[in-house]
Amino acid sequence: MPYARPTLTQLRQQALQDVLDGGITNVSAVLRFSVLSAICYALAGLSYLHYGYLDWIAKQAVPWTATDEYLAGWAAFKGVYRKDASVASGTVSFTVTGTGTIPAGTGVALAGGLLANTTAESTTANGISTAPATCTTAGAAGNVAVGSVATLSSPVPGIQTVGQVATAFTGGADIEEEEDFRSRMLLAWQESAENGKNQDYIDWALAVPGITRAWANPLGFGAGTVVVYIMLDNANTQSNGFPVGSNGARTGEPRYTTATGDQLTVANALFASQPVGALVIICAPVAQPVDFAITDLGTDNTAANQAQIKEALADMFRRLSAPGGTIHPNNWDEALSALGLKTFNVAAPIAPVTGANAGAMPTLGAVTFES
Secondary structure (H helix, E strand, C coil): CCCCCCCHHHHHHHHHHHHHHHHCCCCCCCCCHHHHHHHHHHHHHEEEHHHHHHHHHHHHCCCCCCCCCHHHHHHHHHCCCCCCEEEEEEEEEEEECCCCCCCCCCEEEEEHHCCEEECCCCEEEEEEEEEEEECCCCHHHHCCCCCEEEEEECCCCCCCCEEEEEEECCHHHHHHHHHHHHHHHHHHHHHCCCCCCCHHHHHHCCCCCCCCCCEEECCCCCCCCEEEEEECCCCCHHCCCCCCCEEECCCCCCCCCHHHHHHHHHHHHHHHHCCCCEEEEEECCCCEEEEEEEEHHHHHHHHHHHHHHHHHHHHHHHHHCCCCCCCCHHHHHHHHHHCCCCCEEEECCCCEEECCCCCEEEEEEEEEEEC
8 A cells, every 4th residue: 555645734734733732731722823833834844855855765766666867777777778869860962063072071051950060071973062961969850851951051162052951861869758768678677688589679679769669570581580670750750750771781791781771770789789690681661551531420520630530540550550460440440439539430441451561561541531
């Protein structure tokens, strides 16, 4: 049974009652603004602070309620660490008006007040000079779409000052939310030692900044292989959470094509933990859009309700969909029932939806509505 922490009012009343019950002789009543009342109120306030401190200590004493550095300490016991914010990288291009090149370290202003620095000297082809660049600050805000305006912070001879993002800036992620960190930590406490089992590959992938979902497919590409599918729902919103890059293995893996982009980042990160003989291939799931037809909405067929329905279906796919997985009619019925609509009917699909192959993942397609 949990301990009931007394309120400040209860502590004040208790202190006053102790005085009246014999704490001080010849006292039968205490005036509101008397010295004794002030002393009782002060002692009650101090006691209330002590109770609060003890409450805080109790929370930090166990991993499931610990916060801040105490949560990090409990997680470190199991080798789990909070994912730091990561910086986004991409390429920028500018029209060449002469023979100049953009040197490495040149500042570039991006949309939204973001700043980036080129990481190598630009290369020129067909009158366009292109250079790789990395944001100067970490976070998901650094993920900038192709075609966004890019401006050189200082003029470069022979290069037009205003250009654009040639390759989307991706890989930027905010610091891991504390509750997400806690969930990974508690899973580590529940799991047995790491030995290369299926769940280990998932946990290793989820420990990479930006990765929000991961699945492992042992022997997915033949004997000795482990295929790991990843999603970056927060960092790569412009690609609907799908990784930006090409599928493949880590840098220097002679048995398979080297990955690029997000897939390479994860492949290189997993190499430090995976069994030495495993060929780990990082892949993006293949989107398999599922169209929905919602009918019988009646008076609930409003723009606001339509937006809620789309949001509920998108959330359902994010929670339940997996490469090669199945979404059942009761899943979408449950998601829509929670919206409190008077009536609704899912006219399509009417049967379970399954990924066409091990890498195909059902996703939300077009949603149409009828009253």
